[in-house]
Amino acid sequence: MSPATRAGAAASPGGRRRPVLRVDPIACDGRGICAELLPELVTLDDWGFPVVDGRPVPRELARLARRAVAACPTLALRLEHEHEHEHELS
Numbered sequence: 001m002s003p004a005t006r007a008g009a010a011a012s013p014g015g016r017r018r019p020v021l022r023v024d025p026i027a028c029d030g031r032g033i034c035a036e037l038l039p040e041l042v043t044l045d046d047w048g049f050p051v052v053d054g055r056p057v058p059r060e061l062a063r064l065a066r067r068a069v070a071a072c073p074t075l076a077l078r079l080e081h082e083h084e085h086e087h088e089l090s
């Protein structure tokens with residue numbers, strides 16, 4: 001995993017940062033709504049909890065990713081941007 005991915009965002013070829021999907025495993029209730037809405041980026045493990053791969057959200061899936069985040073009933077799914085981590089690190 002690259003440092004940029006670990007920081008929650010990664011540069012696209014054009015230099016703009018793209019967000020990364022994250023799941024808070026404590027908050028998640030494992031009902032899998034996110035995987036139904038965004039199967040391209042979210043799969044479920046054997047127990048029905050979501051698995052995201054940590055790669056930047058492709059531009060063509062950004063709208064669907066925001067929709068999945070908005071639909072998460074426990075606010076466990078989120079899109080992280082670089083500036084969120086800059087505050088955490090300072």
Ligand code: SF4
Nearest residue numbers: 028029031032034072
């Ligand atoms: S929608 Fe939210 S609570 Fe439901 S499985 Fe996905 S991350 Fe967990």
